[in-house]
Amino acid sequence: MKRSLMLTVVIILLVSLIAGCGGNADKNAAKDPNTAGKNNSAEAPKETVKLTLMNGMVEIVDWLNEEIETFNEQNPGIKVQQEFLKEGSGALKVKIAAGDMPDIIMGIGVPQDYLDQDLMRDFANDKIWDRLVDPSFKQAAADPTRPDKVFAIPFNMIYQGMFYNKQVLEEAGVTKVETWEEFVTALKTIKEKKPEVAPLFLGGKDAWTLGQLVSNLPLGAYQQQYGIKEVDKLLRGNDPQLGFDQPGGRIETFAKNMLDLKAQGLVNENTVTATYSDQTEAIANGKAAFVIQGMWALGDMLKKNPNASLGFFPIPPMFTDAKPYMIGDRDGSISVPAKSEHPEEVQKFIDFITSPDALKGFSKVRNSPSAYKDAQIEWSILSDDVDKIKAEGKAFIATKGTYTPSGYGWDQFGKTVQDLLAGGIKSPQDFAKSFKQDWEKAQR
Amino acid sequence: MTGILRKLHLYMAVPAILLFSVFFVLPLAQGINISLTDWTGTRPAYNYVGFQNFIDFFQDDRAFHALKITLIFGLISPVLLNLFGLIYALLMDLKLVGRGLVRTIIYLPVIISPLIMGYIFLIMLNSNGGAIPSILNGVGLSSLYKDWLASPHDAIWVIIIVNLFQFVGGPMIIYLAGLQSVPSEVKEAASIDGANYFQTLWHVTMPLLIPAIRINVITNIIGSLGVFDVIVSLTNGGPGYWTESLSMYIYRVSFEGQTGYATAVGVILFVVVLIPVAGALSLLKKADYDS
Numbered sequence: 001m002k003r004s005l006m007l008t009v010v011i012i013l014l015v016s017l018i019a020g021c022g023g024n025a026d027k028n029a030a031k032d033p034n035t036a037g038k039n040n041s042a043e044a045p046k047e048t049v050k051l052t053l054m055n056g057m058v059e060i061v062d063w064l065n066e067e068i069e070t071f072n073e074q075n076p077g078i079k080v081q082q083e084f085l086k087e088g089s090g091a092l093k094v095k096i097a098a099g100d101m102p103d104i105i106m107g108i109g110v111p112q113d114y115l116d117q118d119l120m121r122d123f124a125n126d127k128i129w130d131r132l133v134d135p136s137f138k139q140a141a142a143d144p145t146r147p148d149k150v151f152a153i154p155f156n157m158i159y160q161g162m163f164y165n166k167q168v169l170e171e172a173g174v175t176k177v178e179t180w181e182e183f184v185t186a187l188k189t190i191k192e193k194k195p196e197v198a199p200l201f202l203g204g205k206d207a208w209t210l211g212q213l214v215s216n217l218p219l220g221a222y223q224q225q226y227g228i229k230e231v232d233k234l235l236r237g238n239d240p241q242l243g244f245d246q247p248g249g250r251i252e253t254f255a256k257n258m259l260d261l262k263a264q265g266l267v268n269e270n271t272v273t274a275t276y277s278d279q280t281e282a283i284a285n286g287k288a289a290f291v292i293q294g295m296w297a298l299g300d301m302l303k304k305n306p307n308a309s310l311g312f313f314p315i316p317p318m319f320t321d322a323k324p325y326m327i328g329d330r331d332g333s334i335s336v337p338a339k340s341e342h343p344e345e346v347q348k349f350i351d352f353i354t355s356p357d358a359l360k361g362f363s364k365v366r367n368s369p370s371a372y373k374d375a376q377i378e379w380s381i382l383s384d385d386v387d388k389i390k391a392e393g394k395a396f397i398a399t400k401g402t403y404t405p406s407g408y409g410w411d412q413f414g415k416t417v418q419d420l421l422a423g424g425i426k427s428p429q430d431f432a433k434s435f436k437q438d439w440e441k442a443q444r
Numbered sequence: 445m446t447g448i449l450r451k452l453h454l455y456m457a458v459p460a461i462l463l464f465s466v467f468f469v470l471p472l473a474q475g476i477n478i479s480l481t482d483w484t485g486t487r488p489a490y491n492y493v494g495f496q497n498f499i500d501f502f503q504d505d506r507a508f509h510a511l512k513i514t515l516i517f518g519l520i521s522p523v524l525l526n527l528f529g530l531i532y533a534l535l536m537d538l539k540l541v542g543r544g545l546v547r548t549i550i551y552l553p554v555i556i557s558p559l560i561m562g563y564i565f566l567i568m569l570n571s572n573g574g575a576i577p578s579i580l581n582g583v584g585l586s587s588l589y590k591d592w593l594a595s596p597h598d599a600i601w602v603i604i605i606v607n608l609f610q611f612v613g614g615p616m617i618i619y620l621a622g623l624q625s626v627p628s629e630v631k632e633a634a635s636i637d638g639a640n641y642f643q644t645l646w647h648v649t650m651p652l653l654i655p656a657i658r659i660n661v662i663t664n665i666i667g668s669l670g671v672f673d674v675i676v677s678l679t680n681g682g683p684g685y686w687t688e689s690l691s692m693y694i695y696r697v698s699f700e701g702q703t704g705y706a707t708a709v710g711v712i713l714f715v716v717v718l719i720p721v722a723g724a725l726s727l728l729k730k731a732d733y734d735s
Contacts, residue, residue: 090699093486113486113701205566207682270571272594272683278572407700419684424596442700 049345051080054095056088057107057332059299063365064106071352078345080104103346105335106353110151112406115143120151121338128153128354131372140399141330144232151335153354157399158331158368159386160216160294162316163301166309168197168289178324178394180257183290183316187266190289198268200261201288203279204421205272207414213258213292214413214435216315218250219402221322232403238443244436250319251435255420255428257318262421272422284308296331298367298380312385314395323396326389330400331368408442472714478707485703497708506685507709510693514716517604517671517689522664524608529615529660534645536616537623547620551613561610562677569593569602596686599679603687607674611667615660622656623649658728662721669717690716 055064061084068080085091088108095101096114110120129138137157143149162177169175172193174186187199203209222231222242234242243249261267268274268288280297282288284305291297292315301308314324334353340346352358359375367380389395416434419425425434479497483490501507536547553561568575569592577589592598626649634644672691675681681688681696688696690713698706 093699097485111486111701113484117487205680205682207680268572270591270594273566273569273571273591278570407702412700415682415684418682419596419686422594422596422683422686424684424686 048076049078049342051078051103051342051345051349053080053082053104053106053349054092054102054108055082055084055106056086056091058084058086059296060107060332060362060365063361067353067358067361071349074352075345075348078348080349101337103336103340103342104349107332108335110335112145115149115151116145118338121336121340122149122151123153124148124150126150126153128372131374133157133369133371133373133376134399137330137371137399141333144403152330152333153335153350154330154371155332155334155354155359155362156330156366156368157328157371158295158366159312159326159328159397160212160292161312161314161326161389163283163291163293163297164311164313165283165286165289166311168194168286169311172289174289177313177316180316180318184261184266187261187290188264191264191266194289197286198282198288199266200290200292201268201274201279201282202271202421203274203276203291204414204418205274206276207412207418208410209276209279209293209414210417210421211410211412211414212294214254214417215401215404215410216292216325216327217318218254219404220315220325220327220396220398221250221317221319223398223402224317224322224325224396228398228400235403238440244439245429245432247429249432252428252432254318255425255431258417258420259428272418280304283310295368295380295382296366298382299365302367302381310381312382312389314389314397324394325398326395327398327401330371331366332362405439405442408438412438412442475707476711478704479711480708481704483704483707484701485698486701490704493704497705498712500705501709501712506688507693509685510688510690511712511716513600513687514669514671514690514713516600517607518665518669518716519720521604521607521668521671522661524604525612525615525664525668526657526660528608528612530619532612532616533619533623536620547616550616553610554613556610558607558610558673559677561606562674565602565606566593566678593679594683596683599683599687603671603675603678606678607668607671610674611664615664618656618660619653622653626652654728658725661724661728665720665724666717669720670713 053064053068055061061082064082068082072079083102089111092102092105092108093111096119101119114120124142129135132138134157137154138150139147141150141152141154143151164177168190169186172186172190174189177183177186190197190199202213222235225231226234233239244251246252262271268282270278274282276297277300279288279291279293280300281304283291284301285308295312298310301310314326316324334350336346336350354372356372356374359370359372360377363370363375363377363379367382369379369383369386370376390397413435416425416431416438419434420428420431425431480492480494481490482493482496532550536543540546569577571577571589571591577586580586580589590598592602630648630652631644634648639647670691671689672695675687675689675692679687681692690709694706694709694713697709
């Protein structure tokens with residue numbers, strides 16, 4: 001009995017081994033160029049080229065799946081597969097370190113180190129730039145250290161600003177908000193007339209939402225003071241005239257104003273534990289009057305309440321020498337490795353995904369205007385607001401954010417603001433010193 | 445042939461030794477090598493900087509704070525896990541109705557990912573409609589509620605409690621197995637000699653539980669000192685950096701482009717785990733011998 005059982009096991013193992021090797025032998029025969037001709041070349045199926053597309057933007061996963069399905073149907077010899085990784089840049093670093101560079105990268109900022117090593121293709125001479133609505137956008141998309149190179153093709157220009165709930169403001173009788181004083185007065189009015197509503201909602205558990213405030217308020221003011229290009233040189237060189245830890249300087253003033261808002265109850269109580277999702281839910285459902293966010297949040301807000309009555313305007317300036325501020329930046333981009341195994345197939349996909357129809361779809365799904373002339377549509381309920389802001393000309397509209405040291409961005413800024421709001425950092429002066437220390441450390 | 449048979453056990457160990465070398469010894473050696481460099485993780489080139497990374501660690505206030513949080517969590521959690529695990533095991537060892545169901549309920553959270561457990565508690569603790577503030581409000585105890593996760597000094601205790609809630613089932617099962625292997629004659633003999641329940645527990649049962657205590661203490665210390673997931677979901681190291689453990693610190697600085705430095709901190713964490721584990725093993729070995 002034992003002997004026959006052993007024999008059965010051995011036979012099963014041998015058969016499995018032969019089946020496995022037999023499968024490999026077939027594949028090897030197909031790959032071998034010497035055998036390809038012998039296999040009746042006219043009818044042998046061409047091997048499908050598989051391309052991996054790595055996407056870091058959760059909001060476009062479904063849209064991208066649909067586009068990929070269409071592309072794959074139109075191109076039977078090519079199969080693009082999407083891989084969504086929330087960690088974005090971090091996940092990309094891991095993949096590249098493991099020798100698993102994706103064929104196409106979308107919606108992920110490629111770390112500067114990789115751009116410096118020319119790992120990504122340079123699109124500077126691509127014909128797509130002729131289609132731009134604003135030719136200066138090409139410069140905004142250029143590599144910060146080598147402006148003659150452009151390592152990614154942007155899709156949209158997306159803005160950050162102040163969302164407001166129209167119904168809440170109407171019921172509270174709040175109208176114009178152009179200066180910081182008017183903004184604080186509006187917050188106080190809302191607190192008094194609508195105590196169940198958070199005047200300004202901060203989603204501080206997601207530290208980047210607080211880091212955004214640093215980027216928009218004090219750093220945005222530096223941009224206005226020195227100019228978009230010049231300020232980057234100063235920030236890169238950590239120029240003392242910026243005065244990060246200067247008493248009464250922009251960083252300390254920002255911290256003081258944040259603490260004042262909290263002390264006066266003009267922000268939600270759970271500033272440090274509320275999430276980005278809580279923030280979008282609050283403004284969409286009238287539980288908050290204002291949130292400072294980017295237009296990418298609109299899709300989420302409308303999911304929470306399709307009938308949300310929302311408006312958008314520039315962020316009121318915290319400093320007397322600044323204008324209302326709206327920061328624009330490229331939203332969505334496509335990069336590809338400089339050395340690709342399938343350059344023709346990759347180019348076909350790039351041509352497809354940057355076609356007017358595809359770009360219109362992207363514009364719609366991201367609720368932001370396309371950067372290209374032939375892809376203009378009514379992109380969201382905020383289109384009129386943004387057009388009005390541009391037409392009025394009162395706001396400073398930046399085409400890109402300021403320089404920040406590698407590894408020191410919104411998340412890290414936000415953690416310092418979290419610390420301030422939670423009482424870990426005791427004073428605005430300490431906040432300014434901590435900010436400066438972290439900035440200098442990140443630059444080393 | 446006889447010689448080969450005599451050494452057969454050594455040859456049989458070769459595959460295991462190879463696996464151990466490939467998956468532990470080699471990465472450890474590579475890690476120690478990288479810890480002596482300024483590698484960013486993205487550039488292929490790097491320079492050797494000697495022990496500078498280790499010096500930088502001891503000069504960084506945030507690193508020290510992360511070490512402090514790791515030690516607080518890593519030393520308090522195992523004590524609580526073992527204490528409550530033993531108490532639950534003693535209760536489950538009694539012939540109570542429904543103990544099977546209760547045992548299962550206590551153990552169930554162990555099989556959930558710590559990340560998910562953290563998010564569950566984050567939702568429950570949300571001051572805006574979370575279950576815990578709602579219940580406290582409902583029973584007239586709203587004054588007891590505080591946004592603990594927003595407090596630099598209270599947040600770590602929430603993390604410890606959530607970790608205790610999730611993992612107390614593990615030590616409970618091991619202690620229960622230990623209790624059920626204590627011969628009943630020994631306990632009966634103690635009872636005949638006049639020992640009460642607690643005297644029997646302390647003088648008879650506990651010495652026989654030393655092997656179970658050893659397993660639980662060692663595994664809990666190792667697991668607690670490497671805490672990561674539950675902190676990510678509950679506070680992400682916040683507010684600010686107040687609840688950032690060493691594992692989180694390593695993760696953060698690594699992705700900020702300081703891979704050489706992060707690896708050095710990883711070596712430090714290895715030593716931090718090794719010391720209490722070695723100490724506990726030594727103490728428990730002595731206690732086992734004495735018992």
